[in-house]
Amino acid sequence: MTNFDAIECRIDLLSQGQTDASAAASELLALGEQVLELWIEARDETPGQEKREGFRLLALHRQGARGEPSFNACRETCRELVYHYNLIALEPEHQDIAKRIMLAAMVAKHLCLFVGGKMAVAEIGEFCCSSRDAQAAAR
Amino acid sequence: MSAKYQKVGYYPGCALEGTGHAYNRSTKALGKKLGLDLVEVKNWNCCGAMEVKNIDPKLQSYLSSRVMSIAANEMGLDTVMAPCNGCYHNLKKAEYDLANDPATIETVEKLSGKAGHKAYQAEQVETIHALDWIKQAIGEDGIRERVKNSLSGLKIANYYGCMYTRPRHIFPEKDQGGDSESTLQPHYMDDLLAAAGAEIVDYPLKTACCGGAHTLADSDISTKLVLNLLRTAETCGADVIATECPTCHSGLEMHQIRAETEFQQKTKPVILYFTQLLGLALGVKPKKLGIHENISDALPLLKSRNLA
Numbered sequence: 001m002t003n004f005d006a007i008e009c010r011i012d013l014l015s016q017g018q019t020d021a022s023a024a025a026s027e028l029l030a031l032g033e034q035v036l037e038l039w040i041e042a043r044d045e046t047p048g049q050e051k052r053e054g055f056r057l058l059a060l061h062r063q064g065a066r067g068e069p070s071f072n073a074c075r076e077t078c079r080e081l082v083y084h085y086n087l088i089a090l091e092p093e094h095q096d097i098a099k100r101i102m103l104a105a106m107v108a109k110h111l112c113l114f115v116g117g118k119m120a121v122a123e124i125g126e127f128c129c130s131s132r133d134a135q136a137a138a139r
Numbered sequence: 140m141s142a143k144y145q146k147v148g149y150y151p152g153c154a155l156e157g158t159g160h161a162y163n164r165s166t167k168a169l170g171k172k173l174g175l176d177l178v179e180v181k182n183w184n185c186c187g188a189m190e191v192k193n194i195d196p197k198l199q200s201y202l203s204s205r206v207m208s209i210a211a212n213e214m215g216l217d218t219v220m221a222p223c224n225g226c227y228h229n230l231k232k233a234e235y236d237l238a239n240d241p242a243t244i245e246t247v248e249k250l251s252g253k254a255g256h257k258a259y260q261a262e263q264v265e266t267i268h269a270l271d272w273i274k275q276a277i278g279e280d281g282i283r284e285r286v287k288n289s290l291s292g293l294k295i296a297n298y299y300g301c302m303y304t305r306p307r308h309i310f311p312e313k314d315q316g317g318d319s320e321s322t323l324q325p326h327y328m329d330d331l332l333a334a335a336g337a338e339i340v341d342y343p344l345k346t347a348c349c350g351g352a353h354t355l356a357d358s359d360i361s362t363k364l365v366l367n368l369l370r371t372a373e374t375c376g377a378d379v380i381a382t383e384c385p386t387c388h389s390g391l392e393m394h395q396i397r398a399e400t401e402f403q404q405k406t407k408p409v410i411l412y413f414t415q416l417l418g419l420a421l422g423v424k425p426k427k428l429g430i431h432e433n434i435s436d437a438l439p440l441l442k443s444r445n446l447a
Contacts, residue, residue, distance in 0.1 A: 073301050073348055076323060080343040099374065106371040107343050113367060114348045117360035 003038055004116035007031050008109060015105030017098045024101050025088035028108045029057060032081050035108075035115050036060035039071070042119055055082050074114050080107045144276035146176035148216035148264070150206055152226035152385075153185050159223065159385025161429030165414035166222050166269055168427045172418065173277055173285070180210045180219065186229040189352050197246040203233035204247045207266070208259035222269035222414070224384035228302040228309070230266040235309040237261040268303065269414065270327040270383055271320070279334035287422035288446055289336030295416070296342035296377035296408070297328040298368065300387040304346055328383055328413050335420035340375040344368055349390045358394075362401065365394035369406040378440060381413045388412060392434040409437040419446045 011031055014024045033056055037047040040063055052058040061078045065071035084104035087094075094100065155163035170177045183206050185191070187199030207230060210216040221227040236243040238261035251258035267275070273282075304310065304322035313320045320327055325346065329339045349368060350361025368391065372380050382388040391410045398404045410433065418428040425447045430437055441447035 069306060072305060076346050077344070079323070084343065102374055103343060103371065106367055106374065110344055110347050110364065110367050110371075113360065113364050117350070117353060117357065117364070120357065120360070 002116070004035070004112055004119075007034055007112050008116075011105050011109045011112060015102050015109075017101050021088050021092040021097050021101060025085045025092075025104060028101075028104050029055075029081065029085045032057050032078065032108050032111055033060055035112050036064050036078075039064045039115050039119065043068075053082075057082060071118075074111055077107060077111045077114065081111065141275045144175070144218060144220075144267070144272055146178065146216075147267070147272060148210040148214065148219040149177040149179045150183055150186075150210075150219050150221045150226060150230070151179065152183075152221060152223040153188070154223050154225070154385035154389075158389040161432040162222055162385050162388065162412045162414060164427070164429035164432070165412055165418050168423050169273070169414045169418045169421070172421050172423050173273070173281075175272070175276055177220070178214065178216065180206055180216075181214065182209060186221075186226045188225055188229070192229075197236075197243050198250075199229060200233040200236050200243050201247050201250045203229045204237060204259040205251070205254065205256065206230065207233070207264050208251065208257055211259065211263035212257040216264060218265045218267060220267050220269060220272045222383070223386070224268075224300050224302040225386060227266065227268045228305075231309040233259075234261060234266060268383070270303075270331070273331055273417065274327045279330050282331055282334040282417065282420070286335055286420050288420055290332065290416060290420050290444075290446070291336040291338075293337045293379060293416075293444055293446070294340050294377050295332055295337045295379045295381050296340050296372040296375055297332065297345055297381045297413070298342070298349075298372075298387060298391070299325045299328065299345050300382075300384045301346060301348055301351075303384065328381055332381060332413060332416055335417055337416070340372075340377045342372060342375050342377070344371050349387050350394070351386055351390060354390065354394070358397065359401075361390065362394045362397045365391055366398040366402065366404055366406065369395055369398070369408055370404075372408045373406055377408050379416070379437070380408050380410050381416055382410060383413050389434070395435065409440055410435040411437050 014028055040047045047060055048063050050059045052062060057078055061075060084107055088100050088104060151163050184202055187202040192199040207219060210219045221230055248258045304325055307322045313322050333339050348364055350364040354361035388410060395406060415428040415430055438447055
């Protein structure tokens with residue numbers, strides 16, 4: 001099982017809402033950070049500890065997109081994960097909490113699938129956003 | 140409303156003559172119903188899509204520039220409307236490169252000379268998307284006034300895909316405040332369909348990746364991405380996912396079926412182009428909107444809501 005598979009499984013488990021809401025939100029955010037750490041480490045960099053707008057996830061996304069503009073294709077997904085974290089953390093007793101956790105998990109899962117898929121084809125860049133000039137690569 | 144967009148150059152692009160045929164049909168039917176004049180760019184060519192860009196991005200810029208050159212220099216048009224996100228993105232990118240990159244200008248001039256047509260100069264035409272076209276030419280009030288069959292009761296998740304807003308720098312008209320489109324939270328499709336009476340659900344993955352071209356290399360990843368888009372729409376309570384890109388649309392349709400056959404994961408939302416939904420609201424017959432050409436069978440849902 002790859003790191004991405006393990007993260008995906010954990011996200012699926014958290015989506016079932018059997019964990020305390022605030023803890024689930026924090027863990028989903030942390031899993032999002034893990035996804036971005038894997039991307040950054042694969043590029044031979046050390047994931048930073050700083051925060052942007054109060055969130056390490058957003059700082060990691062900026063780090064991951066440095067020199068790789070195509071990584072911005074998951075910028076809004078990261079921001080949505082932060083938004084859903086805030087929704088849950090601010091109102092853990094809300095009547096729609098189960099749905100909110102499920103949506104946060106789905107956003108986290110999309111980030112995991114996208115980055116995992118992107119890394120699987122890093123050499124050829126078949127994702128629309130990462131298509132690259134084959135002639136330049138050959139040169 | 141802007142009179143400028145009453146008559147625009149229409150660049151359907153390759154997809155709208157193939158898998159996106161229903162989008163072509165519904166865009167034309169909607170324009171006709173609204174009294175807008177679509178003039179197809181004559182002898183248009185491929186925008187370069189993904190394939191040419193992967194060989195040489197400047198060649199892709201030339202291909203897109205040729206379409207704009209014909210519209211401006213041979214047809215006297217000042218606006219080109221592209222309903223496909225890929226075409227729209229590539230025309231915008233060519234426009235940006237021709238305004239900012241001397242190497243692209245040199246390539247375009249050289250290839251245009253060889254091909255025997257005038258080289259396109261930056262800013263000769265304005266490129267807009269089908270959403271800009273309807274939003275600027277008709278607007279929400281115009282839609283509201285013309286609604287014959289309200290989409291009331293239909294819950295819609297609007298999916299814009301990734302290329303409508305990215306990269307931000309090639310869309311200088313967006314993020315200008317007021318009524319301009321947002322690259323972070325696009326809303327034009329939400330505005331128009333809400334004006335037609337639909338209930339728009341808050342959809343957190345409206346600009347997330349659908350797997351698009353990646354399906355050629357690894358279909359399972361694309362199916363999982365699409366399945367997640369569909370499940371999320373379902374969790375948001377959506378009956379329908381509205382699209383504005385033929386690649387996203389056919390990806391959603393095909394991977395919805397593949398998720399069912401390969402992963403035994405069935406999802407309920409039906410997939411319709413926003414032009415089909417607006418056309419229905421304005422009283423255009425489903426057949427004229429190509430609803431029968433969609434893979435996703437929306438007719439039972441539409442009939443249950445008296446929309447078909």
